Amino acid sequence: MFRNLELVEADSNRSGLSVGALWFCALLIAVTCGALIAAIVLSPKAPPEIAALIASALPQSGVENPVTAVLLNFRSYDTLLEIAVLLIVAVAMVPGRTRVSGSRAATVNTDHNKDPMLADLVRWLVPIAVLVSGSLLWSGAYAPGGAFQAGAVLASACIAVVLAQNHSLQWQSHRARGSLVIGLMVFVAVAIACVAITGTLLQYPGAHAASYILFIEIALTLSIAATLLLLFTCLSTTSATVERSMDGAKTGHPA
C-alpha cells in the first residue's frame, strides 16, 4: 500500500535544523516531560465522584457496561459528533463524489486470476469475523465491546474480501453511500424522536433506553465498518495510481 512512498527522499527528509538546535529541542522536551511527570506524581488525586455518580445512574441507562452507558447514554452527544466526523472524512475521500449510480455495493470479478489460498482463507475467515462482530456488538451491553469494536472487526472482514480481489466495490452505488450515512441518520433521527417524546435531546424515554441504544449501535456498526473500509480502499487505490504516474515520470524524465 505504501511502497511508493519514498521515506528517504534526499530533498525532503531533513528538517534543516542544526545539531545544536536539535539538542536544544530535545532538552526542552525532556524538561517539559520531567515537569509533567512531577505534576502527576505530586498533584492530589481528584476524588472519584463521577465514577460513583455513573455507578448510581447505571440502572437507568439501559445497559450494564458503564463505558457503553457513557458512550451512548450519558454522553451520547460525543458519539453523535464522532460519527459526524467519520462521515465528513468519508465525504472528503469517497471516489466519484457527484455521481450516484447503480444499486449494487459490490460486483463479482469473473476475469481476475484468483489467489486460491487467499480465496479459501476469506471463505473461512469472513463468516467467523461477521459472527464475532455481532457478538461484540451484543456483548457491549454488559462487557467491553460495542459498536466501535464490532465495526472494526466487520471492516477487517470486508478488507479481507477486497484483498482477495474476487469482488470490487462500487462506492458510487446507492447502497454503499447509504451504509456510510446510516449511522448518523439513525442517530439524528433518534435524537429528534427523543426531543418529541421526552423534550430533551438524546434523553431516551426511561423504559426503552436499551432498545434505543441497540438500534443506534447496529446502525453505528454498519457506518463505522463502511467508513473504515472506504478509507482503506481509497488509500490503497490512490497510492496505486500515484505509483503508476511515478513510473511514467521516471520513464519520461530520467533524472
Added chain:
Amino acid sequence: MTQELIYSVTGIALFAIGLFGLIVAGHIVRKLVAINMMGIGVFMLFLATALHGPDTVDPIPHALVLTGIVVAVAGTCLCLWLAISISKLDNEKRKNPQQ
C-alpha cells in the same frame, strides 16, 4: 499507584518521542507517524488517570479514548490521502516543469 505511574510515565515518554520526531522529521508521512505517537501517549496518560482505586474506575476517560481512537484513525487517513495528493501534484510538476 505504581501501575498507574508506569502507564503515565510511558504515555509521557511516547508523547515526548513523538514531539521530537515531529520537529526532526522532514517527510510528511514521518510527521504523521510522530503525531500519531503523540496522540497514543495522550490516550495512555488519560487512561492512567481513570484508575481511582483497586475497583473504582472512571468510565468517562475510557469512553472518550474509544471515541478519540476512531477520530484519530479517520484523521490519519485524511492526512495520508492529502499527502498522496501532494505527491501526485509534485510528480506532475516534475513531469512538466514549465507549468
